Amino acid sequence: MSEIRFQEVTKTFADASSPAITSCSFTVPSGSLVVLLGPSGCGKTTSLKIVNRLYEPTSGTVTVGGADIRDLEPTALRRRIGYVIQQIGLFPHMTVAQNIAVVPSLLSWDKERQTARVRELLALVELPPDEYCGRYPAQLSGGEQQRVGVARALAGDPDVVLMDEPFGAIDAITRAALQDEMLLLQRKLKKTILFVTHDVEEALRLADRIVIMRSGRIVQDGTPLEILTRPADDFVRDLVGADDMVRQLSLLSVEKAMRPLPDDFHEDEYPSVPCMENLRRALSLLLQSGASVLTVMDGDEPAGILSLDDIRASARSTETQA
Ligand SMILES: Nc1ncnc2c1ncn2[C@@H]1O[C@H](COP(=O)(O)OP(=O)(O)OP(=O)(O)O)[C@@H](O)[C@H]1O
Numbered sequence: 001m002s003e004i005r006f007q008e009v010t011k012t013f014a015d016a017s018s019p020a021i022t023s024c025s026f027t028v029p030s031g032s033l034v035v036l037l038g039p040s041g042c043g044k045t046t047s048l049k050i051v052n053r054l055y056e057p058t059s060g061t062v063t064v065g066g067a068d069i070r071d072l073e074p075t076a077l078r079r080r081i082g083y084v085i086q087q088i089g090l091f092p093h094m095t096v097a098q099n100i101a102v103v104p105s106l107l108s109w110d111k112e113r114q115t116a117r118v119r120e121l122l123a124l125v126e127l128p129p130d131e132y133c134g135r136y137p138a139q140l141s142g143g144e145q146q147r148v149g150v151a152r153a154l155a156g157d158p159d160v161v162l163m164d165e166p167f168g169a170i171d172a173i174t175r176a177a178l179q180d181e182m183l184l185l186q187r188k189l190k191k192t193i194l195f196v197t198h199d200v201e202e203a204l205r206l207a208d209r210i211v212i213m214r215s216g217r218i219v220q221d222g223t224p225l226e227i228l229t230r231p232a233d234d235f236v237r238d239l240v241g242a243d244d245m246v247r248q249l250s251l252l253s254v255e256k257a258m259r260p261l262p263d264d265f266h267e268d269e270y271p272s273v274p275c276m277e278n279l280r281r282a283l284s285l286l287l288q289s290g291a292s293v294l295t296v297m298d299g300d301e302p303a304g305i306l307s308l309d310d311i312r313a314s315a316r317s318t319e320t321q322a
């Protein structure tokens, strides 16, 4: 039970002529990933910082796991909530291991438990522990620093994680790889995540729900598919490029579109695609490889096949639904 709920939350900073966020209500259900999406200055970071009480709302209520956060002591609250800040924010004078162990050491875990946790998390974000534990942030690439930032946020095993543009300032390819990892991680860990981005693709890819903000107000709250197919207004339509059919493919899973394996099928002869991959990726794989079908894999096991026709049929059925 770690749902985050905003009820009519308004925040006006001292000296500001208008509120940074106005009357915002939305919920991050326990175990799901909700993305706050919107242009620069619309109030995304402000909303995140309210959750761990770096800012206090001017009015309205925020609950975490049903408890009003005003009733929770801020430091105790922050130890329960993982936080990836917008500019990564690794401590430059600390090694990777020390950075990741910040919360475990605040929680007074013994040294052995801390070391084990650091190694486990580095493995989770695919940085070999022996190689990376002793390095300093300046000795890491941008993408590696962001992985360490994610590992650090998960270190105390929080149920709730706040992520503020965790993959910002990263090239598109590394970013896509980090997003893939994020999806796998979330499948395993089922954290309650409030994730901020202004990258539409990233939002569509990762979110269970997307909350779209504009000038401090929520303009739409829905699943990625709802937002693409039924944008609330022209602002949302333009923001998410709702008219782009190919985008819709990125929301449909290979698993839903595949057909059963034929009896005489030689799976080794075709390129493979994981069943959790989206149809947009499957389409580009088909087009790149020139193969007639893909073998759909569930872990190490072939689970089905997917052809161009299957992708088309899936896209068409979504169109009629919308
Ligand atoms: N500490 C502060 N004091 C005064 N005003 C602030 C403060 N923090 C943010 N603001 C203002 O509140 C508004 C929302 O800022 P916020 O940082 O939440 O935007 P954002 O959506 O995270 O933008 P970005 O995508 O650029 O990070 C902005 O107008 C900003 O200037």
Ligand SMILES: [Mg+2]
Residues within 6 Å of the ligand: 044, 045, 046, 086, 164
């Ligand atoms: Mg911000």
